[in-house]
Amino acid sequence: MASQSRTPILEWIAAGLGLLAILFVVVVIGREALTAESAQLPSLEVHAGRIVPNAAGFVVEFDVTNRSSATAAAVAIEGKLGDETSTTTLDYVAGDASAKGGLFFKADPRGKPLEIRALGFQTP
Missing domain, CATH: 1.20.5 (Single alpha-helices involved in coiled-coils or other helix-helix interfaces)
Known part of the structure; x- marks a missing residue:
C-alpha cells in the first residue's frame, strides 16, 4: 500500500x-x-549666496535647485559681473535636490548687478 x-x-x-x-x-x-x-527634463534654478573675500579676489557661493525628478549631469554655471565672467561645472544635481558651488571674481560683487545662471546640462 x-x-x-x-x-x-x-x-x-x-x-x-x-x-x-x-x-x-x-x-x-x-x-x-x-x-x-x-521625457521629463531637469528644471534648474540658480541663486547667489554669500560673498567671501579670498586671495584671488572674491567667491560668490551659489545654490542650484533641481525642481524636477530628472537628474542633471555636467551642469554648467555662469556668472557675470559687468565685463567679468566666471564659469564652473557641477558634476550632477540630483532630481528634487540641490547642490552648492562657487564662482571666482576679481572685482567685489557686493552692490553690483550680478547674474548667475545655468548654461546647460547632460542627461546621465
Whole structure:
C-alpha cells in the first residue's frame, strides 16, 4: 500500500510568500512603466549666496535647485559681473535636490548687478 504524502503547511506558506513577492515586483515595475516621465527634463534654478573675500579676489557661493525628478549631469554655471565672467561645472544635481558651488571674481560683487545662471546640462 502506497503512502500518500501531503504537502506540509510550511511549504504552502513559503509558496504563498513567494507568490506575493513576485506579484509585488510585477506591480511595482508595471506602475513605473506606466507612470514614468521619460521625457521629463531637469528644471534648474540658480541663486547667489554669500560673498567671501579670498586671495584671488572674491567667491560668490551659489545654490542650484533641481525642481524636477530628472537628474542633471555636467551642469554648467555662469556668472557675470559687468565685463567679468566666471564659469564652473557641477558634476550632477540630483532630481528634487540641490547642490552648492562657487564662482571666482576679481572685482567685489557686493552692490553690483550680478547674474548667475545655468548654461546647460547632460542627461546621465
